[in-house]
Amino acid sequence: MDNHHRRLEAMYQGAPINGFYPTQMQVSDGEAELTLEAIADYHHAAGAMHGSVYFKLLDDAAYFAVSSLEPEVFVLTTSFTTYLTRPVSEGTLTAIGKVVNQNNSQWIAESVIYDIKGREIGRGNGIFVRSKNRLLDVPAYRGN
Secondary structure (H helix, E strand, O other): OHHHHHHHHHHHHHOHHHHOOOOEEEEEOOEEEEEEEEOHHHEOOOOOEOHHHHHHHHHHHHHHHHHOOOOOEEEEEEEEEEEEOOOOOOEEEEEEEEEEEEOOOOEEEEEEEEOOOOOEEEEEEEEEEEEEEEHHHOHHHHOO
């Protein structure tokens, strides 16, 4: 699976949106960890990080935790609930996603974002399913 995990990391880094959110990610079996530096470009008008950034970190961490367990096809998020538990405006953020349940048709994963002091700033959970799109058809997964 280690090769699969490295390919997932490369696919993630190759996504155009991550040019705006320069996130680092590490994938292992059933888990993914992301880091992002909170900067003023991600702030809403009151000077704290916009909720969309919370969602992206939480969904990505949970999504890639699930994807680590599916080596054949692209996974889809079918629903995701986000809880913003503490405002943050700067510092390194770490999101950790873990698969908490799996059956033949879906996975449930949870994720938490921590600030530089280890305090929880956001939490989420989602349901994920297999798509019909093969991972080997995704150029960034293949390595080209």
